[in-house]
Amino acid sequence: MQWVEHGSDRGVCSLKSTPAAAMPAEFSGKWIKETNEKFENYLKALNFDFATRKIAIALSQTKVVVEDGDKFNIKTLSTFRNYELSFTTGVEFDQYTKGLDNKNSLVTWEGDKLVCTQKGEKANRGWKHWTDNDRLYLELTCEDVVCLQVFKRKE
Secondary structure: OEEEEOOOOOOOEEEEOOOOOOOOOOOOEEEEEEEEEOHHHHHHHOOOOHHHHHHHHHOOOEEEEEEEOOEEEEEEEOOOOOEEEEEEOOOOEEEEOOOOOEEEEEEEEEOOEEEEEEEOOOOOEEEEEEEEOOEEEEEEEEOOEEEEEEEEEOO
16 A cells, blocks of 8 residues: 555545565475476486486476475475475575586576576576466476476375
8 A cells, every 4th residue: 555646736645555466376285296298308408327317207206395485495205216405585505406416506486486597517407386276387497408397286
């Protein structure tokens, strides 16, 4: 709400409502992977060997996301390997990635999407998370390869 002067008599004011800022999406919950488009191409761009790619493609994954304001904890669970990522939006951090290397990463909000930019030896590397209804989307990029994973909310 804000006070606005109007009319020829500049002493006349009224209370005008202003639109509320968009709130980021709610990511917290348990998510089960449903689809995994172009994941093998993404792993190839990261130089994963054939056997590791085949194992990774066959895995079922669960994501457990805890959101507390600007702080996030994302656990990716599978029968082969578990991975945990904790970060605060807007704060650079060192990320130990599934590619078994360290990356300097920065996660920011772009509208209702969490966007991570990773600095390292590969160009155009990062990810985006967003939700739509009961789905969590994860877009992974490395060089010119884009992989899209879709998860369904379990809890």
